[in-house]
Amino acid sequence: MSTPVFERIQTDITENPVFLYMKGNAMFPQCGFSARVVQILSHLGVLFKTANVLEDPELREGIKQFSNWPTVPQLYIKGEFVGGCDIVTEMFQSGELASTLTEKGIPYEAAT
Amino acid sequence: MAMSANEIESLIRGAVPDARVTIEDLAGDGDHYAATVVSESFRGLSRVRQHQIVYAALSGRVGGELHALALQTSVPESGTPA
Numbered sequence: 001m002s003t004p005v006f007e008r009i010q011t012d013i014t015e016n017p018v019f020l021y022m023k024g025n026a027m028f029p030q031c032g033f034s035a036r037v038v039q040i041l042s043h044l045g046v047l048f049k050t051a052n053v054l055e056d057p058e059l060r061e062g063i064k065q066f067s068n069w070p071t072v073p074q075l076y077i078k079g080e081f082v083g084g085c086d087i088v089t090e091m092f093q094s095g096e097l098a099s100t101l102t103e104k105g106i107p108y109e110a111a112t
Numbered sequence: 113m114a115m116s117a118n119e120i121e122s123l124i125r126g127a128v129p130d131a132r133v134t135i136e137d138l139a140g141d142g143d144h145y146a147a148t149v150v151s152e153s154f155r156g157l158s159r160v161r162q163h164q165i166v167y168a169a170l171s172g173r174v175g176g177e178l179h180a181l182a183l184q185t186s187v188p189e190s191g192t193p194a
Contacts, residue, residue: 033180069160070167070175086183087159 005062013076017106018048021063021074026050033085034073040092041075045109046101078104114142115178120170124149127169138182146182155187162186 013019018041024030026038026048041048053060053072060072067074067081075082077100082088091097101108117135124133124147132150147166154162162185167174174181 064175068164070172081160083160083163087163090159090184 003062005058006066008059009063009066012049012051013079016049016076017078017104018046018101019076020048020050021053021059021072021076022050023052023054023072025052030054031072033071036085037073037075037088040088040097044092044098044101046106077101077106115173116142117145120145120147120178120181123171123173124166124169127165128153132188138180143178144180145178146184148184148186150186150188152188154185159185 020026020034020037020041022029022031022034022037024034026042029035029038038050051059053063063072063074064070069081069084071084073085073088075084075088082091082097082100088097091100098108098110117137121133121135125131128149128151130151130153132148134148136146138144138146149162149166154165157165163183166183166185170178170181
């Protein structure tokens with residue numbers, strides 16, 4: 001199934017190595033779960049782009065269907081769905097998130 | 113609308129019969145839960161896939177009726193009977 005919103009999502013996640021669907025934006029997250037993922041990405045020092053689903057009801061529904069995932073935030077790395085807040089947190093704590101970035105050739109400055 | 117921890121557990125077990133399910137009501141309001149689901153059937157599946165199975169078991173309630181379900185999934189550690 002291809003709809004305009006799916007095409008838009010596909011373009012976003014293809015053109016941006018690290019893309020986060022969230023509530024609010026990186027400066028002003030409007031949900032604690034979105035804020036946590038922003039914090040993790042900032043801590044790792046990786047460049048990322050975001051889309052605010054609260055400003056766009058079509059995107060808010062569309063991203064749930066696109067990823068087959070019921071909640072926001074949703075993190076994509078190199079066009080691949082990585083997970084929501086719980087998975088990203090777990091991967092960050094285990095060091096897996098950093099190694100995924102390395103594997104995919106995405107620069108970051110680990111602040112360890 | 114809130115859901116009880118028992119309701120969540122039985123829905124998860126309906127889809128993942130061997131699951132060890134632990135549920136914690138984080139805020140005491142029947143709306144914010146943390147669930148840990150351990151199942152042999154998760155072995156070899158990505159975390160995303162494991163979570164998708166649990167979300168599917170809760171058929172559309174997560175993000176709706178259930179505002180927040182912090183989820184952790186894993187396979188039993190080797191040596192532990194499933």
